[in-house]
Amino acid sequence: MNAREQACWLALVFESRLSIRTINDILVIWCKQLKRTLGDLFAADSREWRDSCHLKDDFIKKLERAKEKLVAQAFLVEQLQHAGISMMTVLDEHYPKSLKLALDRTHIPPILFYAGDVDILKYPTAAIIGSRNASETSLNFTKTISQYLASNNVNVISGYARGVDRAAYEGAIITQGYTTVVLPQGIRKLSQAQLRSLQPKIESEKVLLLSQFHPDAPWMVSRAMERNKVVTGLAQVVVVAESDTKGGTWDGAIGALKQKRLLFVRQSNDEDTLPGNKLLLARGGKSLCWPTTNVNDTFAPLFETIQSLHQYQRDAAPPPSQLPLMTIDQE
Structure with a gap:
Protein backbone atom coordinates (compact mmCIF):
# COMPACT_ATOMS: atom_id res chain seq x y z
CA MET A 1 0.00 0.00 0.00
CA ILE A 85 5.78 1.63 12.97
CA SER A 86 3.72 -0.24 10.39
CA MET A 87 -0.01 -0.51 9.87
CA MET A 88 -2.23 -3.31 8.65
CA THR A 89 -5.84 -2.92 7.58
CA VAL A 90 -8.79 -5.22 8.03
CA LEU A 91 -8.59 -5.96 4.29
CA ASP A 92 -4.95 -7.09 4.39
CA GLU A 93 -4.17 -10.77 4.01
CA HIS A 94 -2.03 -10.83 7.17
CA TYR A 95 -4.70 -9.24 9.38
CA PRO A 96 -5.27 -11.80 12.19
CA LYS A 97 -7.95 -14.27 11.18
CA SER A 98 -8.69 -15.10 14.82
CA LEU A 99 -9.72 -11.49 15.38
CA LYS A 100 -12.11 -11.62 12.45
CA LEU A 101 -13.62 -14.80 13.82
CA ALA A 102 -14.07 -13.23 17.25
CA LEU A 103 -15.37 -9.73 16.46
CA ASP A 104 -18.27 -8.57 14.35
CA ARG A 105 -18.24 -5.61 11.98
CA THR A 106 -19.28 -3.25 14.77
CA HIS A 107 -16.15 -3.92 16.82
CA ILE A 108 -13.36 -5.16 14.57
CA PRO A 109 -10.61 -2.49 14.30
CA PRO A 110 -10.21 -1.28 10.69
CA ILE A 111 -6.51 -0.56 11.36
CA LEU A 112 -3.89 -2.14 13.61
CA PHE A 113 -0.55 -0.38 14.16
CA TYR A 114 2.41 -2.55 15.03
CA ALA A 115 6.13 -2.70 15.63
CA GLY A 116 7.92 -6.02 15.32
CA ASP A 117 7.40 -9.24 13.40
CA VAL A 118 3.71 -9.57 12.60
CA ASP A 119 4.22 -13.27 11.81
CA ILE A 120 4.30 -13.86 15.57
CA LEU A 121 0.50 -13.81 15.31
CA LYS A 122 0.64 -17.00 13.24
CA TYR A 123 1.73 -19.02 16.26
CA PRO A 124 -0.73 -20.63 18.68
CA THR A 125 -1.81 -17.93 21.11
CA ALA A 126 -2.96 -17.62 24.71
CA ALA A 127 -4.08 -14.43 26.43
CA ILE A 128 -3.34 -14.06 30.12
CA ILE A 129 -5.44 -11.54 32.02
CA GLY A 130 -5.76 -10.50 35.63
CA SER A 131 -5.78 -7.78 38.21
CA ARG A 132 -3.35 -4.87 38.35
CA ASN A 133 -3.18 -5.48 42.11
CA ALA A 134 -2.86 -9.25 42.01
CA SER A 135 -1.45 -11.25 44.91
CA GLU A 136 2.06 -12.69 44.84
CA THR A 137 0.53 -16.14 44.37
CA SER A 138 -1.33 -14.97 41.26
CA LEU A 139 1.80 -13.26 39.90
CA ASN A 140 3.86 -16.42 40.44
CA PHE A 141 1.15 -18.42 38.68
CA THR A 142 1.20 -15.96 35.78
CA LYS A 143 4.97 -16.01 35.35
CA THR A 144 5.12 -19.79 35.55
CA ILE A 145 2.34 -20.44 33.04
CA SER A 146 3.69 -17.75 30.72
CA GLN A 147 7.15 -19.34 30.80
CA TYR A 148 5.67 -22.77 30.18
CA LEU A 149 3.62 -21.65 27.19
CA ALA A 150 6.31 -19.44 25.65
CA SER A 151 8.89 -22.21 25.92
CA ASN A 152 6.48 -24.34 23.85
CA ASN A 153 6.21 -21.70 21.08
CA VAL A 154 2.89 -20.30 22.22
CA ASN A 155 2.51 -16.55 21.64
CA VAL A 156 1.59 -15.07 25.02
CA ILE A 157 -0.72 -12.06 24.68
CA SER A 158 -1.16 -9.45 27.37
CA GLY A 159 -2.05 -5.80 27.88
CA TYR A 160 1.28 -4.62 29.38
CA ALA A 161 -0.35 -3.05 32.45
CA ARG A 162 1.12 -3.55 35.89
CA GLY A 163 0.29 -6.71 37.79
CA VAL A 164 -0.71 -9.81 35.85
CA ASP A 165 -0.16 -8.25 32.41
CA ARG A 166 3.44 -7.36 33.17
CA ALA A 167 4.08 -10.73 34.82
CA ALA A 168 2.85 -12.49 31.67
CA TYR A 169 5.17 -10.40 29.50
CA GLU A 170 8.15 -11.00 31.77
CA GLY A 171 7.52 -14.73 31.95
CA ALA A 172 7.48 -14.99 28.17
CA ILE A 173 10.66 -12.99 27.52
CA ILE A 174 12.61 -14.91 30.17
CA THR A 175 12.33 -17.99 27.96
CA GLN A 176 13.13 -16.00 24.77
CA GLY A 177 9.64 -16.94 23.67
CA TYR A 178 7.09 -14.97 21.65
CA THR A 179 4.77 -12.42 23.16
CA THR A 180 2.35 -9.80 21.85
CA VAL A 181 1.72 -6.60 23.77
CA VAL A 182 -1.67 -5.01 23.01
CA LEU A 183 -1.70 -1.37 24.07
CA PRO A 184 -4.65 0.56 25.57
CA GLN A 185 -3.31 3.75 23.95
CA GLY A 186 -1.57 4.99 20.84
CA ILE A 187 1.67 3.26 19.93
CA ARG A 188 3.55 6.58 20.10
CA LYS A 189 2.30 7.21 23.64
CA LEU A 190 4.73 4.76 25.26
CA SER A 191 7.26 6.44 27.52
CA GLN A 192 10.92 6.61 26.51
CA ALA A 193 11.75 4.19 29.31
CA GLN A 194 9.19 1.70 28.02
CA LEU A 195 10.51 2.03 24.48
CA ARG A 196 14.11 1.46 25.59
CA SER A 197 13.01 -1.69 27.38
CA LEU A 198 10.91 -3.03 24.50
CA GLN A 199 13.06 -2.08 21.51
CA PRO A 200 15.73 -4.84 21.81
CA LYS A 201 13.00 -7.48 22.12
CA ILE A 202 11.14 -6.03 19.12
CA GLU A 203 14.33 -6.04 17.04
CA SER A 204 15.02 -9.65 18.04
CA GLU A 205 11.57 -10.49 16.58
CA LYS A 206 10.35 -11.94 19.86
CA VAL A 207 7.97 -9.12 20.88
CA LEU A 208 5.16 -7.69 18.77
CA LEU A 209 3.76 -4.32 19.82
CA LEU A 210 0.16 -3.76 18.73
CA SER A 211 -2.38 -0.93 18.99
CA GLN A 212 -5.80 -0.34 17.43
CA PHE A 213 -5.85 3.35 18.37
CA HIS A 214 -4.57 6.51 16.73
CA PRO A 215 -0.78 6.58 17.31
CA ASP A 216 -1.08 9.63 19.57
CA ALA A 217 -4.22 8.59 21.48
CA PRO A 218 -3.71 8.82 25.27
CA TRP A 219 -4.73 6.14 27.77
CA MET A 220 -8.40 6.15 28.72
CA VAL A 221 -10.53 3.66 30.62
CA SER A 222 -12.79 3.22 27.58
CA ARG A 223 -9.77 2.44 25.39
CA ALA A 224 -8.51 -0.10 27.90
CA MET A 225 -11.90 -1.82 27.83
CA GLU A 226 -11.98 -1.78 24.02
CA ARG A 227 -8.41 -3.11 23.93
CA ASN A 228 -9.49 -6.11 26.01
CA LYS A 229 -11.67 -7.33 23.12
CA VAL A 230 -8.56 -7.49 20.93
CA VAL A 231 -6.46 -9.21 23.61
CA THR A 232 -8.98 -12.03 23.97
CA GLY A 233 -9.97 -12.04 20.29
CA LEU A 234 -6.40 -12.74 19.18
CA ALA A 235 -6.12 -15.79 21.43
CA GLN A 236 -7.17 -19.40 21.12
CA VAL A 237 -7.69 -19.56 24.88
CA VAL A 238 -7.86 -17.01 27.70
CA VAL A 239 -6.27 -17.66 31.09
CA VAL A 240 -7.56 -15.74 34.12
CA ALA A 241 -5.00 -15.42 36.89
CA GLU A 242 -7.02 -13.30 39.31
CA SER A 243 -10.34 -11.52 38.95
CA ASP A 244 -12.78 -9.67 41.12
CA THR A 245 -16.51 -9.77 40.36
CA LYS A 246 -16.31 -6.42 38.56
CA GLY A 247 -13.73 -4.29 36.79
CA GLY A 248 -11.54 -4.72 33.72
CA THR A 249 -10.50 -8.34 34.20
CA TRP A 250 -14.06 -9.45 34.91
CA ASP A 251 -15.38 -7.63 31.84
CA GLY A 252 -12.54 -9.06 29.75
CA ALA A 253 -13.30 -12.61 30.89
CA ILE A 254 -17.05 -12.24 30.25
CA GLY A 255 -16.23 -10.72 26.86
CA ALA A 256 -14.03 -13.71 26.08
CA LEU A 257 -16.92 -16.07 26.83
CA LYS A 258 -19.13 -14.03 24.47
CA GLN A 259 -16.43 -14.42 21.82
CA LYS A 260 -16.71 -18.16 22.46
CA ARG A 261 -13.16 -18.30 23.73
CA LEU A 262 -12.28 -21.20 26.00
CA LEU A 263 -11.62 -19.80 29.48
CA PHE A 264 -9.10 -21.33 31.88
CA VAL A 265 -9.25 -20.00 35.42
CA ARG A 266 -6.80 -20.32 38.30
CA GLN A 267 -8.44 -22.24 41.11
CA SER A 268 -7.21 -21.77 44.66
CA ASN A 269 -7.76 -23.83 47.78
CA ASP A 270 -8.85 -20.56 49.41
CA GLU A 271 -11.72 -19.55 47.12
CA ASP A 272 -12.58 -16.52 49.25
CA THR A 273 -9.44 -14.78 47.98
CA LEU A 274 -10.57 -15.14 44.34
CA PRO A 275 -14.30 -14.32 44.19
CA GLY A 276 -14.26 -13.50 40.48
CA ASN A 277 -12.41 -16.71 39.66
CA LYS A 278 -14.99 -18.73 41.57
CA LEU A 279 -17.85 -17.19 39.60
CA LEU A 280 -16.05 -17.65 36.28
CA LEU A 281 -15.55 -21.33 37.07
CA ALA A 282 -19.27 -21.56 37.77
CA ARG A 283 -19.93 -20.01 34.35
CA GLY A 284 -17.99 -22.72 32.58
CA GLY A 285 -14.35 -21.79 33.04
CA LYS A 286 -11.94 -24.71 33.18
CA SER A 287 -9.92 -25.12 36.33
CA LEU A 288 -6.14 -24.67 36.61
CA CYS A 289 -5.23 -25.61 40.18
CA TRP A 290 -2.52 -23.50 41.78
CA PRO A 291 -0.27 -23.95 43.69
CA THR A 292 0.69 -27.26 42.11
CA THR A 293 3.39 -29.84 42.69
CA ASN A 294 3.66 -30.73 39.01
CA VAL A 295 3.64 -27.86 36.50
CA ASN A 296 3.67 -30.13 33.48
CA ASP A 297 0.68 -32.18 34.63
CA THR A 298 -1.24 -28.98 35.37
CA PHE A 299 -0.47 -27.09 32.14
CA ALA A 300 0.01 -29.85 29.52
CA PRO A 301 -3.76 -30.27 28.87
CA LEU A 302 -4.00 -26.48 28.37
CA PHE A 303 -1.16 -26.56 25.82
CA GLU A 304 -2.79 -29.43 23.93
CA THR A 305 -6.08 -27.50 23.82
CA ILE A 306 -4.32 -24.41 22.43
CA GLN A 307 -2.70 -26.43 19.67
CA SER A 308 -5.99 -28.09 18.73
CA LEU A 309 -7.91 -24.81 18.63
CA HIS A 310 -5.15 -23.13 16.64
CA GLN A 311 -5.45 -25.77 13.95
CA TYR A 312 -9.24 -25.51 13.98
CA GLN A 313 -9.22 -21.72 13.60
CA ARG A 314 -6.74 -21.90 10.74
CA ASP A 315 -9.12 -24.15 8.84
CA ALA A 316 -12.41 -22.56 9.90
CA ALA A 317 -14.54 -20.47 7.55
CA PRO A 318 -15.38 -16.93 8.68
CA PRO A 319 -18.90 -16.15 9.88
CA PRO A 320 -21.26 -14.62 7.28
CA SER A 321 -21.08 -11.16 8.91
CA GLN A 322 -17.32 -11.04 8.29
CA LEU A 323 -17.15 -12.86 4.95
CA PRO A 324 -16.74 -9.74 2.77
CA LEU A 325 -13.84 -8.52 4.90
CA MET A 326 -12.17 -11.91 4.96
CA THR A 327 -12.21 -12.54 1.23
CA ILE A 328 -11.35 -9.14 -0.22
CA ASP A 329 -7.89 -10.21 -1.39
CA GLN A 330 -8.73 -13.83 -2.12
CA GLU A 331 -11.28 -13.65 -4.93
Whole structure:
Protein backbone atom coordinates (compact mmCIF):
# COMPACT_ATOMS: atom_id res chain seq x y z
CA MET A 1 0.00 0.00 0.00
CA ASN A 2 1.50 3.33 -1.02
CA ALA A 3 1.80 6.36 1.28
CA ARG A 4 -1.22 8.16 -0.19
CA GLU A 5 -3.46 5.13 0.30
CA GLN A 6 -2.26 4.83 3.91
CA ALA A 7 -3.09 8.50 4.44
CA CYS A 8 -6.59 7.85 3.11
CA TRP A 9 -7.04 4.99 5.57
CA LEU A 10 -5.93 7.21 8.45
CA ALA A 11 -8.32 9.95 7.36
CA LEU A 12 -11.30 7.61 7.07
CA VAL A 13 -10.69 5.76 10.34
CA PHE A 14 -9.48 8.54 12.63
CA GLU A 15 -10.55 11.87 11.12
CA SER A 16 -14.06 11.10 9.87
CA ARG A 17 -15.44 10.48 13.39
CA LEU A 18 -17.61 7.78 11.89
CA SER A 19 -18.39 4.67 13.92
CA ILE A 20 -16.39 1.50 13.36
CA ARG A 21 -19.53 -0.14 11.98
CA THR A 22 -20.05 2.62 9.41
CA ILE A 23 -16.38 2.59 8.41
CA ASN A 24 -16.42 -1.17 7.91
CA ASP A 25 -19.66 -0.93 5.93
CA ILE A 26 -17.99 1.62 3.63
CA LEU A 27 -15.02 -0.72 3.21
CA VAL A 28 -17.27 -3.62 2.26
CA ILE A 29 -19.21 -1.61 -0.32
CA TRP A 30 -16.44 0.55 -1.76
CA CYS A 31 -13.46 -1.80 -1.61
CA LYS A 32 -15.07 -5.24 -1.74
CA GLN A 33 -18.11 -4.80 -3.95
CA LEU A 34 -16.92 -1.93 -6.14
CA LYS A 35 -13.25 -3.04 -5.97
CA ARG A 36 -11.99 0.52 -5.58
CA THR A 37 -9.33 2.04 -3.32
CA LEU A 38 -9.76 4.60 -0.57
CA GLY A 39 -7.76 6.95 -2.76
CA ASP A 40 -10.63 6.64 -5.21
CA LEU A 41 -13.08 7.26 -2.37
CA PHE A 42 -11.55 10.60 -1.43
CA ALA A 43 -11.22 11.57 -5.10
CA ALA A 44 -14.98 11.05 -5.56
CA ASP A 45 -17.62 13.67 -4.82
CA SER A 46 -20.40 13.66 -2.25
CA ARG A 47 -23.02 12.51 -4.74
CA GLU A 48 -21.03 9.38 -5.52
CA TRP A 49 -20.54 8.70 -1.81
CA ARG A 50 -24.27 8.98 -1.28
CA ASP A 51 -25.24 6.84 -4.28
CA SER A 52 -22.58 4.15 -3.86
CA CYS A 53 -22.34 3.81 -0.08
CA HIS A 54 -25.88 4.93 0.84
CA LEU A 55 -24.54 7.49 3.31
CA LYS A 56 -26.68 9.97 5.21
CA ASP A 57 -26.00 13.70 4.93
CA ASP A 58 -24.27 13.94 8.31
CA PHE A 59 -21.96 11.07 7.30
CA ILE A 60 -21.18 12.90 4.06
CA LYS A 61 -20.18 16.00 6.02
CA LYS A 62 -17.89 13.95 8.23
CA LEU A 63 -16.20 12.44 5.18
CA GLU A 64 -15.73 15.90 3.70
CA ARG A 65 -14.03 17.08 6.89
CA ALA A 66 -11.80 13.98 6.86
CA LYS A 67 -10.83 14.73 3.25
CA GLU A 68 -9.51 18.11 4.37
CA LYS A 69 -7.07 16.32 6.69
CA LEU A 70 -5.34 14.21 4.01
CA VAL A 71 -2.19 16.34 3.90
CA ALA A 72 -1.71 16.04 7.65
CA GLN A 73 -2.29 12.28 7.45
CA ALA A 74 0.37 11.96 4.74
CA PHE A 75 2.82 13.65 7.12
CA LEU A 76 1.81 11.22 9.87
CA VAL A 77 2.49 8.29 7.53
CA GLU A 78 6.05 9.56 7.02
CA GLN A 79 6.55 9.93 10.77
CA LEU A 80 5.35 6.39 11.43
CA GLN A 81 7.60 4.93 8.76
CA HIS A 82 10.58 6.81 10.20
CA ALA A 83 9.77 5.40 13.67
CA GLY A 84 9.53 1.83 12.38
CA ILE A 85 5.78 1.63 12.97
CA SER A 86 3.72 -0.24 10.39
CA MET A 87 -0.01 -0.51 9.87
CA MET A 88 -2.23 -3.31 8.65
CA THR A 89 -5.84 -2.92 7.58
CA VAL A 90 -8.79 -5.22 8.03
CA LEU A 91 -8.59 -5.96 4.29
CA ASP A 92 -4.95 -7.09 4.39
CA GLU A 93 -4.17 -10.77 4.01
CA HIS A 94 -2.03 -10.83 7.17
CA TYR A 95 -4.70 -9.24 9.38
CA PRO A 96 -5.27 -11.80 12.19
CA LYS A 97 -7.95 -14.27 11.18
CA SER A 98 -8.69 -15.10 14.82
CA LEU A 99 -9.72 -11.49 15.38
CA LYS A 100 -12.11 -11.62 12.45
CA LEU A 101 -13.62 -14.80 13.82
CA ALA A 102 -14.07 -13.23 17.25
CA LEU A 103 -15.37 -9.73 16.46
CA ASP A 104 -18.27 -8.57 14.35
CA ARG A 105 -18.24 -5.61 11.98
CA THR A 106 -19.28 -3.25 14.77
CA HIS A 107 -16.15 -3.92 16.82
CA ILE A 108 -13.36 -5.16 14.57
CA PRO A 109 -10.61 -2.49 14.30
CA PRO A 110 -10.21 -1.28 10.69
CA ILE A 111 -6.51 -0.56 11.36
CA LEU A 112 -3.89 -2.14 13.61
CA PHE A 113 -0.55 -0.38 14.16
CA TYR A 114 2.41 -2.55 15.03
CA ALA A 115 6.13 -2.70 15.63
CA GLY A 116 7.92 -6.02 15.32
CA ASP A 117 7.40 -9.24 13.40
CA VAL A 118 3.71 -9.57 12.60
CA ASP A 119 4.22 -13.27 11.81
CA ILE A 120 4.30 -13.86 15.57
CA LEU A 121 0.50 -13.81 15.31
CA LYS A 122 0.64 -17.00 13.24
CA TYR A 123 1.73 -19.02 16.26
CA PRO A 124 -0.73 -20.63 18.68
CA THR A 125 -1.81 -17.93 21.11
CA ALA A 126 -2.96 -17.62 24.71
CA ALA A 127 -4.08 -14.43 26.43
CA ILE A 128 -3.34 -14.06 30.12
CA ILE A 129 -5.44 -11.54 32.02
CA GLY A 130 -5.76 -10.50 35.63
CA SER A 131 -5.78 -7.78 38.21
CA ARG A 132 -3.35 -4.87 38.35
CA ASN A 133 -3.18 -5.48 42.11
CA ALA A 134 -2.86 -9.25 42.01
CA SER A 135 -1.45 -11.25 44.91
CA GLU A 136 2.06 -12.69 44.84
CA THR A 137 0.53 -16.14 44.37
CA SER A 138 -1.33 -14.97 41.26
CA LEU A 139 1.80 -13.26 39.90
CA ASN A 140 3.86 -16.42 40.44
CA PHE A 141 1.15 -18.42 38.68
CA THR A 142 1.20 -15.96 35.78
CA LYS A 143 4.97 -16.01 35.35
CA THR A 144 5.12 -19.79 35.55
CA ILE A 145 2.34 -20.44 33.04
CA SER A 146 3.69 -17.75 30.72
CA GLN A 147 7.15 -19.34 30.80
CA TYR A 148 5.67 -22.77 30.18
CA LEU A 149 3.62 -21.65 27.19
CA ALA A 150 6.31 -19.44 25.65
CA SER A 151 8.89 -22.21 25.92
CA ASN A 152 6.48 -24.34 23.85
CA ASN A 153 6.21 -21.70 21.08
CA VAL A 154 2.89 -20.30 22.22
CA ASN A 155 2.51 -16.55 21.64
CA VAL A 156 1.59 -15.07 25.02
CA ILE A 157 -0.72 -12.06 24.68
CA SER A 158 -1.16 -9.45 27.37
CA GLY A 159 -2.05 -5.80 27.88
CA TYR A 160 1.28 -4.62 29.38
CA ALA A 161 -0.35 -3.05 32.45
CA ARG A 162 1.12 -3.55 35.89
CA GLY A 163 0.29 -6.71 37.79
CA VAL A 164 -0.71 -9.81 35.85
CA ASP A 165 -0.16 -8.25 32.41
CA ARG A 166 3.44 -7.36 33.17
CA ALA A 167 4.08 -10.73 34.82
CA ALA A 168 2.85 -12.49 31.67
CA TYR A 169 5.17 -10.40 29.50
CA GLU A 170 8.15 -11.00 31.77
CA GLY A 171 7.52 -14.73 31.95
CA ALA A 172 7.48 -14.99 28.17
CA ILE A 173 10.66 -12.99 27.52
CA ILE A 174 12.61 -14.91 30.17
CA THR A 175 12.33 -17.99 27.96
CA GLN A 176 13.13 -16.00 24.77
CA GLY A 177 9.64 -16.94 23.67
CA TYR A 178 7.09 -14.97 21.65
CA THR A 179 4.77 -12.42 23.16
CA THR A 180 2.35 -9.80 21.85
CA VAL A 181 1.72 -6.60 23.77
CA VAL A 182 -1.67 -5.01 23.01
CA LEU A 183 -1.70 -1.37 24.07
CA PRO A 184 -4.65 0.56 25.57
CA GLN A 185 -3.31 3.75 23.95
CA GLY A 186 -1.57 4.99 20.84
CA ILE A 187 1.67 3.26 19.93
CA ARG A 188 3.55 6.58 20.10
CA LYS A 189 2.30 7.21 23.64
CA LEU A 190 4.73 4.76 25.26
CA SER A 191 7.26 6.44 27.52
CA GLN A 192 10.92 6.61 26.51
CA ALA A 193 11.75 4.19 29.31
CA GLN A 194 9.19 1.70 28.02
CA LEU A 195 10.51 2.03 24.48
CA ARG A 196 14.11 1.46 25.59
CA SER A 197 13.01 -1.69 27.38
CA LEU A 198 10.91 -3.03 24.50
CA GLN A 199 13.06 -2.08 21.51
CA PRO A 200 15.73 -4.84 21.81
CA LYS A 201 13.00 -7.48 22.12
CA ILE A 202 11.14 -6.03 19.12
CA GLU A 203 14.33 -6.04 17.04
CA SER A 204 15.02 -9.65 18.04
CA GLU A 205 11.57 -10.49 16.58
CA LYS A 206 10.35 -11.94 19.86
CA VAL A 207 7.97 -9.12 20.88
CA LEU A 208 5.16 -7.69 18.77
CA LEU A 209 3.76 -4.32 19.82
CA LEU A 210 0.16 -3.76 18.73
CA SER A 211 -2.38 -0.93 18.99
CA GLN A 212 -5.80 -0.34 17.43
CA PHE A 213 -5.85 3.35 18.37
CA HIS A 214 -4.57 6.51 16.73
CA PRO A 215 -0.78 6.58 17.31
CA ASP A 216 -1.08 9.63 19.57
CA ALA A 217 -4.22 8.59 21.48
CA PRO A 218 -3.71 8.82 25.27
CA TRP A 219 -4.73 6.14 27.77
CA MET A 220 -8.40 6.15 28.72
CA VAL A 221 -10.53 3.66 30.62
CA SER A 222 -12.79 3.22 27.58
CA ARG A 223 -9.77 2.44 25.39
CA ALA A 224 -8.51 -0.10 27.90
CA MET A 225 -11.90 -1.82 27.83
CA GLU A 226 -11.98 -1.78 24.02
CA ARG A 227 -8.41 -3.11 23.93
CA ASN A 228 -9.49 -6.11 26.01
CA LYS A 229 -11.67 -7.33 23.12
CA VAL A 230 -8.56 -7.49 20.93
CA VAL A 231 -6.46 -9.21 23.61
CA THR A 232 -8.98 -12.03 23.97
CA GLY A 233 -9.97 -12.04 20.29
CA LEU A 234 -6.40 -12.74 19.18
CA ALA A 235 -6.12 -15.79 21.43
CA GLN A 236 -7.17 -19.40 21.12
CA VAL A 237 -7.69 -19.56 24.88
CA VAL A 238 -7.86 -17.01 27.70
CA VAL A 239 -6.27 -17.66 31.09
CA VAL A 240 -7.56 -15.74 34.12
CA ALA A 241 -5.00 -15.42 36.89
CA GLU A 242 -7.02 -13.30 39.31
CA SER A 243 -10.34 -11.52 38.95
CA ASP A 244 -12.78 -9.67 41.12
CA THR A 245 -16.51 -9.77 40.36
CA LYS A 246 -16.31 -6.42 38.56
CA GLY A 247 -13.73 -4.29 36.79
CA GLY A 248 -11.54 -4.72 33.72
CA THR A 249 -10.50 -8.34 34.20
CA TRP A 250 -14.06 -9.45 34.91
CA ASP A 251 -15.38 -7.63 31.84
CA GLY A 252 -12.54 -9.06 29.75
CA ALA A 253 -13.30 -12.61 30.89
CA ILE A 254 -17.05 -12.24 30.25
CA GLY A 255 -16.23 -10.72 26.86
CA ALA A 256 -14.03 -13.71 26.08
CA LEU A 257 -16.92 -16.07 26.83
CA LYS A 258 -19.13 -14.03 24.47
CA GLN A 259 -16.43 -14.42 21.82
CA LYS A 260 -16.71 -18.16 22.46
CA ARG A 261 -13.16 -18.30 23.73
CA LEU A 262 -12.28 -21.20 26.00
CA LEU A 263 -11.62 -19.80 29.48
CA PHE A 264 -9.10 -21.33 31.88
CA VAL A 265 -9.25 -20.00 35.42
CA ARG A 266 -6.80 -20.32 38.30
CA GLN A 267 -8.44 -22.24 41.11
CA SER A 268 -7.21 -21.77 44.66
CA ASN A 269 -7.76 -23.83 47.78
CA ASP A 270 -8.85 -20.56 49.41
CA GLU A 271 -11.72 -19.55 47.12
CA ASP A 272 -12.58 -16.52 49.25
CA THR A 273 -9.44 -14.78 47.98
CA LEU A 274 -10.57 -15.14 44.34
CA PRO A 275 -14.30 -14.32 44.19
CA GLY A 276 -14.26 -13.50 40.48
CA ASN A 277 -12.41 -16.71 39.66
CA LYS A 278 -14.99 -18.73 41.57
CA LEU A 279 -17.85 -17.19 39.60
CA LEU A 280 -16.05 -17.65 36.28
CA LEU A 281 -15.55 -21.33 37.07
CA ALA A 282 -19.27 -21.56 37.77
CA ARG A 283 -19.93 -20.01 34.35
CA GLY A 284 -17.99 -22.72 32.58
CA GLY A 285 -14.35 -21.79 33.04
CA LYS A 286 -11.94 -24.71 33.18
CA SER A 287 -9.92 -25.12 36.33
CA LEU A 288 -6.14 -24.67 36.61
CA CYS A 289 -5.23 -25.61 40.18
CA TRP A 290 -2.52 -23.50 41.78
CA PRO A 291 -0.27 -23.95 43.69
CA THR A 292 0.69 -27.26 42.11
CA THR A 293 3.39 -29.84 42.69
CA ASN A 294 3.66 -30.73 39.01
CA VAL A 295 3.64 -27.86 36.50
CA ASN A 296 3.67 -30.13 33.48
CA ASP A 297 0.68 -32.18 34.63
CA THR A 298 -1.24 -28.98 35.37
CA PHE A 299 -0.47 -27.09 32.14
CA ALA A 300 0.01 -29.85 29.52
CA PRO A 301 -3.76 -30.27 28.87
CA LEU A 302 -4.00 -26.48 28.37
CA PHE A 303 -1.16 -26.56 25.82
CA GLU A 304 -2.79 -29.43 23.93
CA THR A 305 -6.08 -27.50 23.82
CA ILE A 306 -4.32 -24.41 22.43
CA GLN A 307 -2.70 -26.43 19.67
CA SER A 308 -5.99 -28.09 18.73
CA LEU A 309 -7.91 -24.81 18.63
CA HIS A 310 -5.15 -23.13 16.64
CA GLN A 311 -5.45 -25.77 13.95
CA TYR A 312 -9.24 -25.51 13.98
CA GLN A 313 -9.22 -21.72 13.60
CA ARG A 314 -6.74 -21.90 10.74
CA ASP A 315 -9.12 -24.15 8.84
CA ALA A 316 -12.41 -22.56 9.90
CA ALA A 317 -14.54 -20.47 7.55
CA PRO A 318 -15.38 -16.93 8.68
CA PRO A 319 -18.90 -16.15 9.88
CA PRO A 320 -21.26 -14.62 7.28
CA SER A 321 -21.08 -11.16 8.91
CA GLN A 322 -17.32 -11.04 8.29
CA LEU A 323 -17.15 -12.86 4.95
CA PRO A 324 -16.74 -9.74 2.77
CA LEU A 325 -13.84 -8.52 4.90
CA MET A 326 -12.17 -11.91 4.96
CA THR A 327 -12.21 -12.54 1.23
CA ILE A 328 -11.35 -9.14 -0.22
CA ASP A 329 -7.89 -10.21 -1.39
CA GLN A 330 -8.73 -13.83 -2.12
CA GLU A 331 -11.28 -13.65 -4.93
